[in-house]
Amino acid sequence: MSGILDLINEANDIKKVKPSDYNRLAGEIREFIIENISKTGGHLASNLGTVELTMALHLYLDFPEDKLVWDVGHQAYTHKLLTGRKKDFASLRTFEGLSGFPKRKESNCDCFDTGHSSTSLSAAMGLVRARDLKGTDEKVVAVIGDGALSGGMAFEALNNAAELKSNLIIILNDNKMSISENVGGMANYLGKLRTGDKYINLKQIIEKALNNVPGIGHIIADKVRKSKDSIKRLVIPGMLFEDMGLTYIGPIDGHNLNELQMALASASKAKKAVIIHAITKKGRGYKPAEKNPSYFHGVDAFDVKTGKNSKVKKGITYTEIFSDTMLELGEMHKDLVAITAAMPSGTGLNKFKQKYPERFFDVGIAEEHAVTFAAGLALGGMKPVVAVYSTFLQRAYDQIVHDVCLSSLPVIFAIDRAGIVGNDGETHQGIFDVSFLSHIPSLTLMAPKNAVELIEMLHFAYAYNGPVAVRYPRGRAYEGLSEFQAPIVYGKSEVIYQSNTAGKKKNTQKNRILLLAAGSMVEAGAQIHDILVSEGREVTLVNIRFIKPMDTALLKEMAAGHGIWVTLEENVQRGSYGEGVASYLFEQNLRDIRLLNITLPNQFIEQGDVSVLKEKLGFDTASLTKRIKDFISHS
Ligand SMILES: Cc1ncc(C[n+]2csc(CCOP(=O)(O)OP(=O)(O)O)c2C)c(N)n1
Ligand SMILES: CC(=O)[C@@H](O)[C@H](O)COP(=O)(O)O
Ligand SMILES: [Mg+2]
Incomplete structure (x- = not known):
């Protein structure tokens, strides 16, 4: 039997659906999303919570003329389904497939690209101001x-x-959750609004009680009813927003299409910004996700019946190593405190939160605040660790420079998801942090070659008295090369394999290869080393360890015996470690040394499995080896 969803093939088709079929359509959308995400993985819980909300918006708006801006954009699957992209869902989050976020290049119904949080209101404000300046009449939500x-x-x-002074509709989709439980004063305030009906009852109770007071009771009750200030604040939900100058409508049931449509109709009349406070349930319609919305926020493929992850887990992740090491450090050092910007489980700080709740701080999705807050903690005598994804740290550049590094405060940045992250795509790749951190005076930047070294680096970072960042990638931790455990010394690299330089002729020196590999690229460096050596070449492999400061003493030493240098790192080329090495060679007038910088290209990197992306970018071991050999033979 064909369903209602089959009738929707392009934008605005939903308007042809009979109101009596709306519930059925919502059910079919949920079924479609669950079925598809169980195969591809994706942001399940948030999408299940926004089905009716999106339907109401599509009934209200005309696409592509009207503008709908999604915050983060991880909840826009129904919007994609209602704008002709149903057929593409099998390719969700894969290379060249459907994006998990709104993308202007994907559809003219997506008006703003997102992935990072809290941008929607600013973008919508811009669209409203532009509309008003042009004198057009599109709606903006x-x-x-x-x-x-x-x-x-x-x-x-x-x-x-x-x-x-013109219309902007803001839908506040309140499901009481961030990825984990929502935190902070605004979340508490929203909690109070959710129970707003209780206040209305309270008002009625007060009035009734006063009316029963003989004599002046009814006069006071009348005054209470008319009072615009204190009592109104008590009884009318949303007064904070109202007092700011916005109109507040709600709270309403975000799964009730009638209520949503009525709220939109009434909001559209205001010549100002209106907030519609819609209460929704994260994971709605799929029991395992309703029960555990945090787990189902972003999932790999899973079994629909059980809700269990169907992928076999391979090895320990860097996040898990960080998580366990934080417990160890927390036990050893009572001044160690941990900060996350709404990512306790993603960063692995959830264990620390459980064991040391008083030393754990979730500041909400507020990376800028997290960093300056850490500066304050350090000034107060604590040793703060800011655990953050590379891509989200981009937000806090000025706070790192101005509030932490200028005063050389001992703040540790544990930078997870550094390098290519995969299926979230352009918005989430951690490929700029070396560039935006390595020029900051007083900041030390490290990258571990493997699991053991991450532990060592975190211990080292604790002992170091100054700002220090450790970057490590998403996913499985490399466990090879564990026999190389030279103690970490500030600013010193680690020589893994030293080619024999004794008694060799000048010509041999010219062709001898120096591989300078940073962090995740040491694994590839070791493989490339073995291939080149098996072909009779002389190769030295160095684990950089310190991206900043650069170990110039070692470079000087290596310059004497190696004519071909290759740097390897997972960051764009501009501002890379390799660029620093090029400057060093130039400054030292070492013109005879030939240098190849292997970095990611200076471009945004799209979505796809990490292995697929690496292959496409020529970052797999075979392509890298070929590139190095070509370089050797052509230079
Ligand atoms: C700047 C930034 N920091 C962190 C994140 C990671 N992140 C993605 S969704 C999310 C929670 C968003 O919560 P909410 O807006 O309530 O949407 P819900 O998931 O509840 O639907 C977080 C922290 C992000 N996308 N951007
Ligand atoms: C939408 C968002 O920003 C997060 O949900 C992100 O997708 C999490 O990424 P990880 O899966 O790497 O934790
Ligand atoms: Mg939420």
């Missing part, structure tokens, strides 16, 4: 989650939106 509303940018935009 932003959808922001309660988690995303904890981000500083959202507050900045709300402050600005209060000045609007």
Whole structure:
């Protein structure tokens, strides 16, 4: 039997669906999403929570003329389904497939690319101002989650939106959850609004009680009813927003299409910014996700019946190593404190949170605040560890420079997801951190070659008195080369394999190869070393360890015996370690040394499995070896 969803093949088709079929359509959408995500993986729980919300918006808006801005964008699958992309879902988050986030290049119904949090209100404000300047009449709606509303940018935009004299609709999609449980004062306030009906009852109870007071009771009750201030604040939900100058509608049931449509119709009349507070359930309609929305926030393929992950787990991850080491360090050092910007499980800090709740701080989706907060903790005598994904640290550049490094404060940055992360694509690749960190004076930047070295580096970072960052990739930790465990010495690299330089002729020196590999690339470096050596070449392999400061003493020593240098790292070329080596050779006038920088290209890197992307980028061992050999023979 064909379903209602089959009738929807392009934008605005939903308007042809009979209202009596809306519930059936919502059910079919949920079924479709569960079925598909169970095969491809993806952001399941948030999408199940926004089905009716998205349907209501599609009934209200005309695409592509009207503009719908999604915050983070991880909840936009229904929007994709309703705008002609149903057929592409099998390719979700794969190379050249359907993106997991809104993408302008994918559809003219996506008006703003997202992936990072708390940007929707600013972008929507810009669209409104542009509309008003042009004199056009398209509608503009932003959808922001309660988690995303904890981000500083959202507050900045709300402050600005209060000045609007034309319509902007903000849907606050409140499911009480960020990835983990939502935190902070705004979350508490929203909690109070959710129970707003209780306050209304309270008002009625007060009025009734006063009316029963003989004599002046009814006069006071009348005053209470008319009072605009204190009592109103008590009884009318959303007064915080109202007092700021925005109109608040809600709370409403975000799974009730009627309520949503009525709220949108009434919001559309205001010549100002209006917040519709919609209460939804993360994971709605799929029991395992309703029960454990954090786990089903972002999942790999799973079995629909059991909800269990169907992929076999291979090896320990860097995140797990970090997580366990934090427990160890926490036990040893009572001044160690840990900070996350709403990612306790993603960063692995959840164990630390459980064991040392008083030394754990989840500040909400607020990376800028997290870093300056860490500066304050360090000033107060604590040893803060900011655990953060490379891509989200981009937010906090000025705070790192101005608040931490300028005063050389002992803050540790544990930078997870450094390098290619895979299926989340352009917005989430951690490929810029070496570039935006390695020029900051007083900051030390390290990268471990393997699991053991991450542990050592974290211990080293604790003991070091100054700002220090350790970057490590997403996923499985490399466990090879574990016999190489030279103690970490500040600013010193580790020579893994030293080619024999004794008694060799000058010509041999010219052709001798020096591989300078950073972090995740040491594994590839070791493989390339073995291949080149098996072909009779002389090769030295160095594990950089310190991307900054550069170990110039070692470089000087190596310059005497190696004519071909190759740097290997997982970062774009501009601002890379390799670029630093090129400057060094130039400054030292070492013009005879031929240098090949192997870095990621200076471009945004799209989505796909890490192995697929590496192959496409020529970053797999076979391609890298070929590149090095070509370089040797052509230079
Ligand atoms: C700047 C930034 N930091 C962290 C994240 C990781 N992240 C993605 S979704 C999310 C939670 C968002 O919560 P909410 O807005 O309430 O949406 P929900 O998942 O509940 O639907 C977080 C922390 C991000 N995308 N961007
Ligand atoms: C949407 C978002 O930003 C996160 O949910 C992100 O997808 C998590 O990535 P990991 O799977 O690497 O934790
Ligand atoms: Mg939420």
